Amino acid sequence: MELRDALRSTGSIRSFQDRPVSDELLFEILDDARFGPSGGNRQAWHVTVLKDPTLRARVGELYLDAWHDYVGHVLSGLTPFSPTLTPTERDLAASKRPDAIAISKPDGFAETIARAPILLAVSVELGSLAATDRDLNRYQIVGGASVYPFVWNILLAAHERGLGGVMTTVATRKEPEIATLLHLPDQSALASIVALGYPTTRPTKLKRRAVGEFTSIDYADGATFQP
Numbered sequence: 001m002e003l004r005d006a007l008r009s010t011g012s013i014r015s016f017q018d019r020p021v022s023d024e025l026l027f028e029i030l031d032d033a034r035f036g037p038s039g040g041n042r043q044a045w046h047v048t049v050l051k052d053p054t055l056r057a058r059v060g061e062l063y064l065d066a067w068h069d070y071v072g073h074v075l076s077g078l079t080p081f082s083p084t085l086t087p088t089e090r091d092l093a094a095s096k097r098p099d100a101i102a103i104s105k106p107d108g109f110a111e112t113i114a115r116a117p118i119l120l121a122v123s124v125e126l127g128s129l130a131a132t133d134r135d136l137n138r139y140q141i142v143g144g145a146s147v148y149p150f151v152w153n154i155l156l157a158a159h160e161r162g163l164g165g166v167m168t169t170v171a172t173r174k175e176p177e178i179a180t181l182l183h184l185p186d187q188s189a190l191a192s193i194v195a196l197g198y199p200t201t202r203p204t205k206l207k208r209r210a211v212g213e214f215t216s217i218d219y220a221d222g223a224t225f226q227p
């Protein structure tokens with residue numbers, strides 16, 4: 001696959017064929033993904049391949065529990081988990097959890113994630129992160145940049161081989177439970193649960209903002225950048 005095509009067509013896949021994915025193929029995918037960048041090239045990621053059905057089921061339950069929080073935000077008209085939400089907005093989202101549970105569909109992705117052909121827990125060792133915004137008095141974002149390019153590479157490498165998947169983060173709300181369950185070391189964080197498999201369908205056109213909507217010249221509020 002041409003890189004340009006891959007960049008423009010690697011959409012989220014949440015519905016998979018029953019067809020299994022071999023360990024050899026998963027190994028190849030990870031072997032390509034490992035060339036992703038990280039601050040200081042510390043490569044602080046760890047991938048736990050979830051095979052045990054009991055572990056998968058428990059991770060799936062925790063994912064769904066967190067997903068209800070996500071849907072609670074959506075039902076409240078809020079950007080889910082935005083760090084800038086006020087306490088009142090957070091309370092509103094929490095109050096919608098029962099509604100979120102009520103509209104849960106048995107065959108939805110969140111309800112069936114435990115059955116994805118491949119389920120990976122990607123964690124990261126905090127001591128190796130170059131979190132350059134550590135001392136700023138705002139929500140910290142830079143540390144994640146040392147692991148999510150790797151996660152994205154997994155999805156690109158999967159796409160190259162006819163597979164698809166999705167990077168998920170809602171289950172990070174359940175990090176303490178998942179850390180205990182999967183024996184994550186102290187001073188590590190759960191970055192993502194990644195589901196992979198052969199897609200039932202693939203999106204044909206991704207919805208993304210046009211370049212002119214997110215670029216400007218010289219100042220963030222400067223003139224729109226156009227060639």
Ligand SMILES: Cc1cc2nc3c(=O)[nH]c(=O)nc-3n(C[C@H](O)[C@H](O)[C@H](O)COP(=O)(O)O)c2cc1C
Pocket residue numbers: 010011012014109166167168169170171203206207
């Ligand atoms: C940091 C990040 C976190 C995400 N978390 C979730 C998630 O928890 N669950 C999920 O179903 N999708 C998750 N996604 C997938 C996004 O919903 C998806 O990339 C976005 O809606 C664009 O949709 P598309 O890929 O179908 O075009 C996440 C994506 C990113 C980059």
